[in-house]
Amino acid sequence: MPNLIYQAQPPLEFIPPAFKPWFLEAVHLLLPTWLRWKSAISQIEADDVEVLVDLYRQFQEGKIRFLIAFRHPKTQDPFCLGYLFSQIVPKVARQMGVSLQHPIHAHFIYDRGIPLWAGSHIGWIASSLGGTPIQRGKADWTGLRSARDLFANGRFPMAAAPEGATNGLSEVVNPLEPGIAQLGFWCAEDLHKAGRDQQVLIVPIGIKYSYVEAPWNAIAKLLSELEAASGLPGDTKVYNNISPIESLYPRLLRLSERLLSLMEQFYTRFYHQKLPEVKNQTEDANEVIAARLYVLLDVVLQVAEQYFDLQPKGNFSDRCRRVEQAGWNYIFREEYKDIKALSPLEKALGDRVAEEANLRMWHMRLVESFVAVTGKYVREKPTAERFAETTSLIRDMVTRIRGGNPFKSPPLGKQRVKITIGEPLSVSQRYPVYKASRQGAKQAVADLTKDLQQAMESLVVKGE
Incomplete structure (x- = not known):
């Protein structure tokens, strides 16, 4: 970790979500400029946004609850999703003639460890945007209860990365953690107990990065730096016509x-x-x-x-x-x-x-x-x-x-981002199997996780 922790400290405190509408409005306003000047991302486009527009319409009409399960190859992914919500979804909704209540946003789950290496201010930012933290390596019941409550009762849909961490590879999906599927069934259970007939869905979203221009010179320079750092002699060969x-x-x-x-x-x-x-x-x-x-x-x-x-x-x-x-x-x-x-x-x-x-x-x-x-x-x-x-x-x-x-680490070149909205997976349709028995619940979570994995892998191909 960049900020090394050399001293023993009190236990990590839970950072409760404390959504601030004015702060989200400021983020949405400044995000396009921030992306243009502070990131390597020069273009963000999305496919099948109509699916997401319809889901938000149904959510706002009280018909469904849904969770956005997004690919997480890079640390810039949340900014791309923020652009999707604040710029692309409203535009497509207008084109479709669908009237959505603003803001378009999502509560989200983030790793409690992020503020430790990124700075304590990140905890305040995440909280103010309606995020809820989770400690990934244990049964964090406080964090799970908060996420569960937001899924069933929050002002916005939920968003989470089922891979659990970035892997740096746009075209490889890590094995998914079962927590997202479990949250879906908990939401269905909570709605059932409350006598609410809303359907529960999980929506896979793919995020793929590509370069505006192939950065071969930057790659060659980086290779030379790595060769020097590892004690390898520089490559002096002359490559012609290849x-x-x-x-x-x-x-x-x-x-x-x-x-x-x-x-x-x-x-x-x-x-x-x-x-x-x-x-x-x-x-x-x-x-x-x-x-x-x-x-x-x-x-x-x-x-x-x-x-x-x-x-x-x-x-x-x-x-x-x-x-x-x-x-x-x-x-x-x-x-x-x-x-x-x-x-x-x-x-x-x-x-x-x-x-x-x-x-x-x-x-x-x-x-x-x-x-x-x-x-x-x-x-x-x-x-x-x-x-x-x-x-x-x-x-x-x-x-x-x-x-x-x-x-x-500096970027190797300007990038474009392709976001692809997948078909929603129904949790509610699987809920009878989940509630039938303990073994049924275990199998339902495993099956939903498997289907979500396949759906997210298919989005890698679809996003090409």
């Missing part, structure tokens, strides 16, 4: 091999980890790199898990969330609610624990950046976008290792 991807791809493979070797040596030598041997059963360099990366990520996570006495259960994303929560538990502690009751020595020991926990979480952050990397992303579709995204992920890792802030 495409940029053909000239740069060998360098990307060479850089990947170098970084893997350095990190393997680092964890073997200094953390005494034994790396399982990756048998070279293919001559495909991509397959070998992918296999080595998987083994390395597993070992890196184990370094953090061993410190926190955690068992490696689930996929990489699940394990990252548990490590994160274990770290928060070491840093934000109940006994620090009354810090005056602690002796100076107790406080100093607590600070040592907090410092060590934060350092162990650093290993998890490395893995978090690469959970979606397969080794085939560029090869199977060698576009400038995929090359840039992969190279940027490597840059972020190198930046993190060198103690920098990966969130402040």
Whole structure:
């Protein structure tokens, strides 16, 4: 994390949503200018917005409750959704002759950890926009109750990223967390108990980034910087009459091999980890790199898990969330609610624990950046976008290792954003199965999560 936490502190407080209409109005007013001057985004367009317009019409007429489940490849996604709500939806509604009450907005769920690295003011901003926080790695009942109440009773629809975190890749959807489906069934349950006949829906939304002009020169420059940082000699070959991807791809493979070797040596030598041997059963360099990366990520996570006495259960994303929560538990502690009751020595020991926990979480952050990397992303579709995204992920890792802030990395070029509205998934139609039995509820959540995953993956293709 950019802002390292070296001291033990009281438990993280829940930040209650406190929607301020005047603040949303100011955000909507300033957002187009902010995007133009402070971001790399030069154009935002959307497909099938008519679906969303009709959903807002039905919501405002009291017929439905719905949650927007959006793709989350980059940290700029919330700004793109804000533009969708404030600019595109009202415009399309006017074209359709549909009268919508303003503002068009959504309550949203955000990670409670964001204000820790982005600044405490982000908590105030999120709260003022009607957002509610959640601690991802534990059963955060306060956060869940707030989200559940907003879904059933809030002034606006809900919005959440079912992937749980960004992955940096526009065309790869991380495994979805089941919490979004569970929220949908809770909403249906709450409406049923209250005698309300509103239908509950989940609406998948795709977000895809592309470059206005292929940033091959910027990619080549970034590769040179990464090669120098990792101790590789610069590429002096002369490439004539071949495409940029053909000239740069060998360098990307060479850089990947170098970084893997350095990190393997680092964890073997200094953390005494034994790396399982990756048998070279293919001559495909991509397959070998992918296999080595998987083994390395597993070992890196184990370094953090061993410190926190955690068992490696689930996929990489699940394990990252548990490590994160274990770290928060070491840093934000109940006994620090009354810090005056602690002796100076107790406080100093607590600070040592907090410092060590934060350092162990650093290993998890490395893995978090690469959970979606397969080794085939560029090869199977060698576009400038995929090359840039992969190279940027490597840059972020190198930046993190060198103690920098990966969130402040400069963009490689101007981008356009394509938002695609998917077909709503009915939660209400599945509710009878959910309420029939405990096993039925478990299966209903799993099935809805699976269907949402497929829907969001289909939007990746549709948004091309």
